[in-house]
Amino acid sequence: MNAPTKKLIAGNWKMYKSRAQAKELVDGLLAKLENALPPEREVLLLPPFTALETVAVSLAGKDRFALGAQNFYPAAEGAFTGEISPAMLRDLGCTHALAGHSERRYVLKEPDAFIAQKVALGVQSELHLLLCIGETLAQRKHGSVANVLKGQLRLGLKELDKGSVSVGNLTIAYEPVWAIGTGEVAESADILSAHALIRATLDAMFPEYGKELRILYGGSVKPDNAAAILNLDNVDGVLVGSASLQVNSFAAIATAV
Numbered sequence: 001m002n003a004p005t006k007k008l009i010a011g012n013w014k015m016y017k018s019r020a021q022a023k024e025l026v027d028g029l030l031a032k033l034e035n036a037l038p039p040e041r042e043v044l045l046l047p048p049f050t051a052l053e054t055v056a057v058s059l060a061g062k063d064r065f066a067l068g069a070q071n072f073y074p075a076a077e078g079a080f081t082g083e084i085s086p087a088m089l090r091d092l093g094c095t096h097a098l099a100g101h102s103e104r105r106y107v108l109k110e111p112d113a114f115i116a117q118k119v120a121l122g123v124q125s126e127l128h129l130l131l132c133i134g135e136t137l138a139q140r141k142h143g144s145v146a147n148v149l150k151g152q153l154r155l156g157l158k159e160l161d162k163g164s165v166s167v168g169n170l171t172i173a174y175e176p177v178w179a180i181g182t183g184e185v186a187e188s189a190d191i192l193s194a195h196a197l198i199r200a201t202l203d204a205m206f207p208e209y210g211k212e213l214r215i216l217y218g219g220s221v222k223p224d225n226a227a228a229i230l231n232l233d234n235v236d237g238v239l240v241g242s243a244s245l246q247v248n249s250f251a252a253i254a255t256a257v
Contacts (some may be wrong), residue, residue: 007230008171008214009043010130010238011244011255012070013051022051026058028247030065036255037064041230042237043254044096045244046070049084056093063116068096068130070252071104071145074117076125086125097122100132100156112155123169130171130216130239131156133198146197153187153201166205171214172198173239179219181241188232189216195234223252230256 006049017025026045033043034160047055053089059065067161069092073083089097098116122129133152135145137244160170176186186194195215203210217229218239229235243249 006040006042006064007235008042008044008174008216009250010046010068010216010237011250012046012101012218012239013048013245014070014088014103014241015048016245017047017051019051019054022047022054023058025245025247030058030062030252032247032251032256033065034062036251038255038257041254042066042191044068045196046096046098052089052092052094053080060093066095066128067093068098068128069094070098070101072097072118072122074114074121076121086122089127090125093139094127095114096128096130098130098132098173100152102132102134102175102180106136106177107198112158117193119156120161123160123164126169128169130169130173132173132175132234133182134175134177134219140176140178145194149194149197150201153198154205157205160226162206165209165213167209167212167214169214171237172202172215174198175218179187183220185220185222185225185229186217188228191229191232191235195232199234202254221253223256224251226250226253226256 042064056067059067069089070088073080087132100115107176119129119131133146133149139148175235179186202213214236215234215241216237217235221238221240
């Protein structure tokens with residue numbers, strides 16, 4: 001099977017941007033990218049919950065631009081104060097969602113079993129899930145990268161009905177924790193090694209789609225390193241953090257060749 005044909009450029013805005021700021025950012029990005037985005041690229045924006053509807057309005061009818069959520073609770077509805085369901089996200093116009101981001105794992109202490117519930121329900125609810133995996137610096141120093149990545153991948157996808165997996169509903173994002181927001185970027189050899197391992201694991205788990213599922217790299221992606229990263233084998237896009245919060249920097253990453 002062929003590799004993914006379009007690279008995904010995803011911007012995770014985290015806990016930044018008011019509604020007014022979000023509108024300014026998304027409208028600025030559309031002005032920059034609508035006629036400049038290479039044909040083999042797609043853009044995904046992941047604003048905070050409060051800005052989802054604002055961004056949805058601006059993205060309505062825009063080809064190759066999608067809206068996603070940074071988080072959700074793995075239940076259709078219920079007495080879960082402060083939480084958001086997949087159906088609520090769909091109602092707002094979201095087509096994508098994150099699960100397993102390192103800040104959810106290590107800051108908010110979400111375990112693999114909980115992440116697996118999110119992935120399964122998200123896909124069942126017709127969201128395209130981006131499962132984030134990645135090792136800490138201590139794990140890397142101890143030579144545990146392969147075990148960590150395989151473990152997070154297998155456990156995160158454990159509850160997923162394998163027959164429901166397709167290129168249209170699952171993407172993996174490799175984000176070495178030590179490179180997120182630190183300015184440190186994994187060396188090309190490290191990215192190649194990690195993505196090859198992820199590809200082999202996906203191929204074994206999902207023989208029909210393993211070679212087609214997109215694998216993104218995330219971790220201090222900037223305009224000056226985006227092209228080099230995007231041109232590596234098995235890198236099918238990038239998950240961008242701080243650089244996605246400014247029009248010029250994110251547009252430069254989205255158009256980097």
